[in-house]
Amino acid sequence: MTSMMILPLSVVLLATLDYIHAAESLPRSQIADTCGRRLGDYISERCLNLKTQLVTFSGCSYTCQGKNAQGQNITTNHYLMNGLPCGDCKECCNGACTSVKFGFGNPLTFESCAKQKENS
Incomplete structure (x- = not known):
């Protein structure tokens, strides 16, 4: 075995x-x-x-x-640049490859770190 x-x-x-x-x-x-x-x-x-x-x-x-x-x-x-894809369901955020944050409502949404910076 x-x-x-x-x-x-x-x-x-x-x-x-x-x-x-x-x-x-x-x-x-x-x-x-x-x-x-x-x-x-x-x-x-x-x-x-x-x-x-x-x-x-x-x-x-x-x-x-x-x-x-x-x-x-x-x-x-x-x-x-922030928001570039870097892996499966991941994006570049301040030089690190991080998971995308999903909103599991209807419809499915996601929050990109690139968009967060634009809103700041």
């Missing part, structure tokens, strides 16, 4: 490790493209405009690194 449970678990773990390894080997801009076509190009261009390079992307934020005119290292963090 135990061996019947271990084999499927092993397969899942190996598949997960392969997926993680494949994602790590992709350029950061390609990882961003999985969210939206050309999103990677957009954020890479934003970094290039600052004379830096894209180093991390995490769904609702990205980091650029480079050197300033004096040769000092600089790192800038940027958030994608």
